[in-house]
């Protein structure tokens with residue numbers, strides 16, 4: 001997949017926690033850390049070739065930065081997605097909590113870790129390589145996909 005090489009990476013400013021989680025759920029590597037100040041964000045963006053996403057006009061002067069005018073999450077997601085041609089794909093999900101990569105978790109290892117209903121109702125599970133959070137395609141997942149579909153992003 002040539003497209004995996006060119007997948008854009010982002011660093012979101014401290015106002016954009018929800019947006020960062022959604023970008024991660026869409027599979028895009030997005031740093032969001034409230035302890036970063038503006039110079040840290042710029043340094044990270046340059047060092048790791050990340051696009052700055054910000055609500056701040058000063059920070060938006062960084063080349064390639066995306067200035068978001070709206071506080072509305074749907075509009076923010078659409079703005080970033082349109083600029084970079086982002087699409088949701090099952091293959092590229094990341095941990096919404098910490099931005100870690102998700103690894104396949106064999107079903108037998110999910111037993112006792114996930115709720116009984118989730119264990120019985122699913123064949124595929126993923127575990128975050130960084131924080132250990134376990135994922136499966138449950139109701140929450142379907143809600144995410146439905147919302148992305150309604151925005152034309154899935």
Ligand SMILES: [Zn+2]
Nearest residue numbers: 095098128131
């Ligand atoms: Zn994680």
